[in-house]
Amino acid sequence: MTETTSILIKDPITIADEIKKQSILIVDNKIQEVGTNLENGDAEVVIDASDKIAAPALINTHTHVAMTLLRGVGGDVDLQDWLNNYIWPREANLTDELVYAGSKLAMAEMIKTGTVMFNDMYFNMEQTAKATDEVGMRATLGYGMIDLFDDEKRKQELKEAKKLIDSTHNTADGRIKVAVTPHAPNTCSGELISDAAKLAKDNNVKLHIHVAETKDEVEMIKDQHGMTPFEYLDSLNALSSDMIAAHGVWTTDDEIKTLAQRGVTISHNPSSNMKLASGIAPVAKYLEGGVNVTIGTDGVASNNNLDMFSEMKLTALLQKVDTLDPKVANTKEVFDMATVNAANALGINSGEIKEGKLADIMLIDANVPHMVPMIDVMSNIIYSSLNDVNTVICDGKILLQDKELQTINEAEIMKDVKVAAKEL
Amino acid sequence: MTETTSILIKDPITIADEIKKQSILIVDNKIQEVGTNLENGDAEVVIDASDKIAAPALINTHTHVAMTLLRGVGGDVDLQDWLNNYIWPREANLTDELVYAGSKLAMAEMIKTGTVMFNDMYFNMEQTAKATDEVGMRATLGYGMIDLFDDEKRKQELKEAKKLIDSTHNTADGRIKVAVTPHAPNTCSGELISDAAKLAKDNNVKLHIHVAETKDEVEMIKDQHGMTPFEYLDSLNALSSDMIAAHGVWTTDDEIKTLAQRGVTISHNPSSNMKLASGIAPVAKYLEGGVNVTIGTDGVASNNNLDMFSEMKLTALLQKVDTLDPKVANTKEVFDMATVNAANALGINSGEIKEGKLADIMLIDANVPHMVPMIDVMSNIIYSSLNDVNTVICDGKILLQDKELQTINEAEIMKDVKVAAKEL
Numbered sequence: 001m002t003e004t005t006s007i008l009i010k011d012p013i014t015i016a017d018e019i020k021k022q023s024i025l026i027v028d029n030k031i032q033e034v035g036t037n038l039e040n041g042d043a044e045v046v047i048d049a050s051d052k053i054a055a056p057a058l059i060n061t062h063t064h065v066a067m068t069l070l071r072g073v074g075g076d077v078d079l080q081d082w083l084n085n086y087i088w089p090r091e092a093n094l095t096d097e098l099v100y101a102g103s104k105l106a107m108a109e110m111i112k113t114g115t116v117m118f119n120d121m122y123f124n125m126e127q128t129a130k131a132t133d134e135v136g137m138r139a140t141l142g143y144g145m146i147d148l149f150d151d152e153k154r155k156q157e158l159k160e161a162k163k164l165i166d167s168t169h170n171t172a173d174g175r176i177k178v179a180v181t182p183h184a185p186n187t188c189s190g191e192l193i194s195d196a197a198k199l200a201k202d203n204n205v206k207l208h209i210h211v212a213e214t215k216d217e218v219e220m221i222k223d224q225h226g227m228t229p230f231e232y233l234d235s236l237n238a239l240s241s242d243m244i245a246a247h248g249v250w251t252t253d254d255e256i257k258t259l260a261q262r263g264v265t266i267s268h269n270p271s272s273n274m275k276l277a278s279g280i281a282p283v284a285k286y287l288e289g290g291v292n293v294t295i296g297t298d299g300v301a302s303n304n305n306l307d308m309f310s311e312m313k314l315t316a317l318l319q320k321v322d323t324l325d326p327k328v329a330n331t332k333e334v335f336d337m338a339t340v341n342a343a344n345a346l347g348i349n350s351g352e353i354k355e356g357k358l359a360d361i362m363l364i365d366a367n368v369p370h371m372v373p374m375i376d377v378m379s380n381i382i383y384s385s386l387n388d389v390n391t392v393i394c395d396g397k398i399l400l401q402d403k404e405l406q407t408i409n410e411a412e413i414m415k416d417v418k419v420a421a422k423e424l
Numbered sequence: 425m426t427e428t429t430s431i432l433i434k435d436p437i438t439i440a441d442e443i444k445k446q447s448i449l450i451v452d453n454k455i456q457e458v459g460t461n462l463e464n465g466d467a468e469v470v471i472d473a474s475d476k477i478a479a480p481a482l483i484n485t486h487t488h489v490a491m492t493l494l495r496g497v498g499g500d501v502d503l504q505d506w507l508n509n510y511i512w513p514r515e516a517n518l519t520d521e522l523v524y525a526g527s528k529l530a531m532a533e534m535i536k537t538g539t540v541m542f543n544d545m546y547f548n549m550e551q552t553a554k555a556t557d558e559v560g561m562r563a564t565l566g567y568g569m570i571d572l573f574d575d576e577k578r579k580q581e582l583k584e585a586k587k588l589i590d591s592t593h594n595t596a597d598g599r600i601k602v603a604v605t606p607h608a609p610n611t612c613s614g615e616l617i618s619d620a621a622k623l624a625k626d627n628n629v630k631l632h633i634h635v636a637e638t639k640d641e642v643e644m645i646k647d648q649h650g651m652t653p654f655e656y657l658d659s660l661n662a663l664s665s666d667m668i669a670a671h672g673v674w675t676t677d678d679e680i681k682t683l684a685q686r687g688v689t690i691s692h693n694p695s696s697n698m699k700l701a702s703g704i705a706p707v708a709k710y711l712e713g714g715v716n717v718t719i720g721t722d723g724v725a726s727n728n729n730l731d732m733f734s735e736m737k738l739t740a741l742l743q744k745v746d747t748l749d750p751k752v753a754n755t756k757e758v759f760d761m762a763t764v765n766a767a768n769a770l771g772i773n774s775g776e777i778k779e780g781k782l783a784d785i786m787l788i789d790a791n792v793p794h795m796v797p798m799i800d801v802m803s804n805i806i807y808s809s810l811n812d813v814n815t816v817i818c819d820g821k822i823l824l825q826d827k828e829l830q831t832i833n834e835a836e837i838m839k840d841v842k843v844a845a846k847e848l
Contacts, residue, residue, distance in 0.1 A: 068796075068797075069797070070799075071796070071797055071799060071803075071804070071808060072797070072800035072803040072804055072807075072808070073800070075754075075755060075800055075803045075807070076740075076750060076751055076754040076755065077750060077751065078750055078751065079750065082750075105793055105796060108793040109793040109794045112793065112794075113794075215748075271741060273745065274741035274742065274744055274745040275740075275741055275744060275807070276744075276750055277744040277745055277747070277748045277749055277750040278745070279745065279748065280745055303807065304803060304804070304807035304808045305794040305807070305808045305809075305810060306794070307794070307810055310734070310810075313734075314738075314741075316699075317695060317698035317699055317738075318698065318745075320698055320699060320700075321697065321701055321703065321704055321742075323701070324639075324701045324703065325701055326500060326501060326502055326503065326506075326699065326700055326701040327500055327501065327502065330499075330500040331499060331500065367838060369529055369532040369533040369536065369837075370533045370536075370729040370730070370731070372492075372495070372529060372838045372841050372842060373492075373493070373495055373496070373841055373842050373844075373845035374842075375494075375496040375845060376496035376497070376499055379496040379499040379728060380495070380496055380728070383496075383727065383729070384495060384496070384727075384728040384729045386537070386729060386731055386734075386811040387810040387811035388811075410793060413793070414793060414796045417796050417797055418796060418797050418798075420797075421797035421799060
């Protein structure tokens with residue numbers, strides 16, 4: 001890791017309140033100044049960014065990062081077939097070593113595509129924490145709880161969740177947070193979800209859960225409880241501004257009102273919802289109803305990469321075609337989903353280039369054929385860019401410079417994962 | 425341009441009848457041999473591709489390449505607003521110099537993303553032909569005819585189309601073909617479309633047209649002619665295996681039967697149809713009905729890049745979510761759309777890695793984090809890859825090597841386009 005206490009990013013087109021050429025001074029882990037007249041002064045590192053765009057780095061609000069190990073497993077098949085015959089049998093063989101390797105590969109991929117923070121739910125999470133700490137990213141990590149309505153299992157799962165909070169929350173200079181993460185309303189008992197919400201509240205951490213991903217799930221909840229999934233969660237007192245609900249594909253207008261009232265955040269996962277044929281989330285309606293929308297990639301096995309630029313483009317395109325209205329999900333709204341909305345949801349003082357914010361910044365190459373001309377900067381970022389992230393700074397540290405990872409041995413981790421994937 | 429008469433591509437994972445490690449020997453402009461035991465022998469250039477995938481290079485079947493000049497103009501607005509207030513006023517200012525610059529920038533972008541051939545409809549096409557010849561790509565080029573039901577204009581347009589055939593068809597060692605390209609059934613008179621079909625047939629060239637892109641267009645044709653767009657075109661004797669119809673978003677089951685019977689090719693443009701909120705083409709039904717489907721980006725102004733990998737992923741994802749069936753539009757079907765189906769549609773002996781085929785090949789980097797592990801090669805190509813094209817060969821000539829353009833001065837063309845875009 002390049003250890004520095006001050007960095008001057010000189011003359012990029014900066015995505016701030018205004019979009020214009022101005023420099024950014026980082027001191028320690030914060031943005032100290034943004035302006036047109038910053039001199040090199042005492043900055044220990046000066047980055048010439050005159051042919052680049054400086055933007056807040058991206059935040060992926062729904063991941064299972066270690067699933068990079070399962071990239072390409074079971075494509076183009078039905079969801080239940082995919083889970084039962086491809087994913088779950090392999091996940092049964094996971095070990096600490098495999099989760100560590102898979103997580104680290106995911107981090108290589110995320111950093112190279114501009115993501116500095118992710119909100120993860122999976123197993124062996126101490127390993128993902130270890131990798132996050134070493135690599136220098138931010139993360140909110142949760143142990144994925146499933147009790148399948150078994151009372152003993154429920155107690156064990158809650159114990160595991162509490163253990164992770166105690167061992168890992170607020171570690172790595174505060175870069176790592178822990179969340180409580182019950183899997184979904186159709187795989188967890190009502191007791192587990194209530195207890196999970198209480199555990200999150202008591203420990204002042206976030207609650208991360210899958211909700212209303214498929215039609216089948218909604219039908220199951222309605223059959224069992226006579227309510228839609230979010231109505232059911234509301235009856236368990238689980239909805240609050242601490243909840244990040246992944247997917248939210250099949251929701252009613254009434255549920256959307258409730259989500260806005262309770263301050264719930266939706267993590268929209270367009271690639272995964274499309275690839276698994278789950279459906280199209282009503283994101284335009286969420287925006288209109290004042291729901292906080294963010295973006296996730298989901299696990300690599302249903303995407304099949306962790307590139308948030310692709311998800312941003314897809315979010316914009318999918319809403320336009322679904323509503324037959326090209327004006328919905330505009331570029332600013334979509335970029336906010338992947339940055340400031342996510343930072344707000346996860347309770348991190350980042351997501352914007354502004355004095356006092358955490359120094360989580362990416363530089364995007366602007367002088368490549370597919371980014372020329374630059375008539376509308378935000379449009380080029382959302383619609384035109386293709387793996388153009390050149391430099392990534394997280395918490396004031398440089399994680400990627402000139403497209404080279406600074407804190408990960410890329411060749412080694414790829415080798416490890418190739419071996420690991422064969423073991424699964 | 426690297427002038428060679430024989431190239432050995434050594435040890436890539438090759439996408440051929442089987443997907444496995446085997447080498448490819450190119451002599452002159454053809455693939456001479458594909459096999460596991462090829463020795464360097466007399467090959468003048470040997471490319472070590474042991475960490476790469478060799479695949480047929482991509483073919484973009486619907487473009488307006490010079491529109492790179494308008495990248496980012498008028499985003500997130502209604503189609504008619506976009507055309508009337510953003511696109512058409514600027515297109516009125518096009519000159520030979522501008523079309524040449526915009527075309528060349530598009531070629532830089534296309535080659536870097538693995539595309540070696542495109543099917544274009546626009547203006548000042550001699551300039552696009554000149555750039556294509558210099559750069560070493562393949563193209564089918566057409567002068568975009570619009571008569572707006574004016575008899576004099578119709579005659580002029582046909583004269584322009586004929587002039588382009590005479591000057592440009594089968595030039596550049598056969599790499600450039602000309603097509604007859606009436607704009608659309610709602611902007612061209614029936615006489616123009618009939619005459620265009622006849623002109624194409626008499627000159628043994630392709631017929632390229634926009635059809636059934638928007639609901640409004642379909643309603644207009646139904647009001648005027650009492651028929652759906654493809655029924656109307658059939659009544660004009662325009663449908664044949666020489667037609668490439670772009671979009672085909674709003675088609676009936678009866679039209680799909682007719683398209684299959686007449687051998688019409690559909691160029692599916694998912695990004696553009698989504699961005700302009702035109703609708704979702706029934707690609708799964710086309711496949712089921714035996715229609716030849718290919719893929720296009722459309723112009724940059726409605727995409728906003730020319731990356732065919734993004735279009736392939738989007739084609740697969742969009743059909744799955746639209747039909748709620750994850751099994752439709754599988755990876756092989758989608759890859760064929762961007763390669764062999766397109767070669768067949770345009771009458772080019774390429775699109776496959778096979779002895780005797782034209783040497784149009786791309787090498788894709790396989791040893792990058794988001795392509796690891798490589799459990800399913802085709803899945804990684806369609807779903808995981810992100811701007812990973814390393815080398816491109818067209819007609820036996822190397823156009824891209826180690827991600828560097830060999831036949832285009834990239835810095836110069838970007839500079840020219842930045843200036844040009846300001847003039848529009």
